Amino acid sequence: MAYSDKVIEHYNNPRNVGSMDKSSNDVGTGVVGAPECGDVMKLQIQVEGDTIVDAKFKTFGCGSAIASSSLATEWIKGKSLDDAMAINNIQIVQELSLPPVKIHCSVLAEDAIKAAINDFRSKQGAAPSQA
Amino acid sequence: MDRGRERIAHLIGASAKEIIYTSGSTEAINLAMKGVAQMYDSKGKHIVTSQAEHKAVLDTAKRLEKDGFEVTYLAPDSTGRHSAEQVAEALREDTILVCIMWANNEIGTINPIREIGALCKERKVLFFTDGTQAVGKVPVDVEADHVDLLCLSGHKIYGPKGVGALYVRRRNPRVRLVAQMDGGGHERGMRSGTLNVPAIVGLGKACEVCEHDMDSDREHALALRTRFEKTVFDALDHVHLNGHPEHRLPACSNLSFAYVEGESMIMGISDLAVSSGSACTSASLEPSHVLQAMGVGDELAHSSIRFGFGRFTTEEEVDFAAVQVIAAVKRLRELSPLYEMVLEGVDLSKIQWDAH
Numbered sequence: 001m002a003y004s005d006k007v008i009e010h011y012n013n014p015r016n017v018g019s020m021d022k023s024s025n026d027v028g029t030g031v032v033g034a035p036e037c038g039d040v041m042k043l044q045i046q047v048e049g050d051t052i053v054d055a056k057f058k059t060f061g062c063g064s065a066i067a068s069s070s071l072a073t074e075w076i077k078g079k080s081l082d083d084a085m086a087i088n089n090i091q092i093v094q095e096l097s098l099p100p101v102k103i104h105c106s107v108l109a110e111d112a113i114k115a116a117i118n119d120f121r122s123k124q125g126a127a128p129s130q131a
Numbered sequence: 132m133d134r135g136r137e138r139i140a141h142l143i144g145a146s147a148k149e150i151i152y153t154s155g156s157t158e159a160i161n162l163a164m165k166g167v168a169q170m171y172d173s174k175g176k177h178i179v180t181s182q183a184e185h186k187a188v189l190d191t192a193k194r195l196e197k198d199g200f201e202v203t204y205l206a207p208d209s210t211g212r213h214s215a216e217q218v219a220e221a222l223r224e225d226t227i228l229v230c231i232m233w234a235n236n237e238i239g240t241i242n243p244i245r246e247i248g249a250l251c252k253e254r255k256v257l258f259f260t261d262g263t264q265a266v267g268k269v270p271v272d273v274e275a276d277h278v279d280l281l282c283l284s285g286h287k288i289y290g291p292k293g294v295g296a297l298y299v300r301r302r303n304p305r306v307r308l309v310a311q312m313d314g315g316g317h318e319r320g321m322r323s324g325t326l327n328v329p330a331i332v333g334l335g336k337a338c339e340v341c342e343h344d345m346d347s348d349r350e351h352a353l354a355l356r357t358r359f360e361k362t363v364f365d366a367l368d369h370v371h372l373n374g375h376p377e378h379r380l381p382a383c384s385n386l387s388f389a390y391v392e393g394e395s396m397i398m399g400i401s402d403l404a405v406s407s408g409s410a411c412t413s414a415s416l417e418p419s420h421v422l423q424a425m426g427v428g429d430e431l432a433h434s435s436i437r438f439g440f441g442r443f444t445t446e447e448e449v450d451f452a453a454v455q456v457i458a459a460v461k462r463l464r465e466l467s468p469l470y471e472m473v474l475e476g477v478d479l480s481k482i483q484w485d486a487h
Binding site: 008011019032034036037038042058060062063065110 | 392393
């Protein structure tokens with residue numbers, strides 16, 4: 001499997017690795033994927049007002065999955081919830097030059113962002129928007 | 132060419148006349164299985180094999196099923212092994228062939244070939260074993276082990292690629308095959324086609340060296356493997372050995388590093404040439420069929436890496452490999468949400484995963 005330079009760079013220097021307190025009211029947590037499929041992503045956001053002020057991730061998966069989630073945390077930091085919600089997997093595919101067999105990694109990253117935002121919104125008592 | 136035949140024969144306890152040259156193990160497997168099936172189909176149409184066989188055996192078996200044969204695929208135990216009793220239970224009146232590999236290519240587990248051979252002899256069923264991984268590495272004696280057909284491959288024993296051989300028993304019983312390659316009647320009519328002489332010379336020489344060096348090769352590999360496994364197991368928790376702890380090829384170590392995915396692991400140890408039991412790298416995204424047949428969960432199957440210790444591997448290389456592996460696993464577990472959950476005491480099997 002030939003990885004793009006960007007994937008290798010994120011794999012070697014993943015951004016925003018870590019965990020937040022998932023019980024905290026200003027934190028949203030998304031866990032997507034399944035161990036038997038070889039990919040699990042956990043993505044967390046910390047929100048102030050309507051803005052994502054911090055993001056953390058942990059990923060069990062191939063290099064592309066790690067890079068996709070690392071990139072996702074980079075992109076959503078500083079964005080409003082709606083702008084983060086608008087990120088789609090094709091942007092991740094393009095940025096990381098993912099081959100067709102690795103597109104599911106980008107889908108997972110998009111799902112993780114949406115799951116984290118929905119988790120945060122449901123904590124605020126708002127109805128989660130459709131993923 | 133005849134000297135090559137003698138060297139191969141000597142290594143496996145056969146006579147030179149019983150050696151058929153082929154292009155490799157895949158062709159030898161096809162010739163053995165299809166050749167026997169077609170020759171003896173009037174006696175019966177049932178074949179017994181294993182779920183853990185190489186694809187060349189499994190796909191040939193599937194082809195034979197399409198041609199009207201019935202195949203029983205035995206599940207190995209959790210170490211990847213089959214017992215003679217298990218094979219005995221699968222035999223029927225119309226069984227004509229048993230195909231059980233000598234040693235597994237992914238996990239190195241060695242089957243009780245002598246017992247299975249004795250059983251087949253007693254029940255008058257032909258016994259074919261894929262010896263690709265075993266010949267030259269462990270003692271093979273087709274007489275004492277009661278093997279009727281056995282294949283081997285040049286490049287697995289430090290010989291050239293593109294050449295292999297099939298042993299076909301000539302006496303007690305005399306095994307007959309329907310040729311799969313028609314033509315000038317080379318190789319006792321079983322495999323027509325002009326032979327690749329340079330490759331055959333190389334194969335013969337490789338067999339000679341293997342026979343001469345077998346004990347030192349084995350001790351060398353075992354010492355390196357023991358050193359490697361001890362270092363890794365001492366440094367890391369949640370490491371699983373895939374395969375049999377004792378009945379295993381000395382050169383093979385297949386380990387699952389729980390909570391770390393195999394492909395990311397390979398990326399992390401890119402200085403090492405290893406392979407992942409997870410075929411993710413081959414784009415099929417399916418974990419190894421061998422590990423699945425052994426009952427290894429998909430999650431651990433996705434985390435498996437196979438390490439090999441060869442004649443030319445040095446202690447320094449093994450130490451270097453162990454350091455790389457340990458560092459990569461530690462780093463990737465820092466990244467792993469699963470490892471974090473396990474440390475928190477979460478039972479992963481109880482979680483409702485959102486499978487894609």
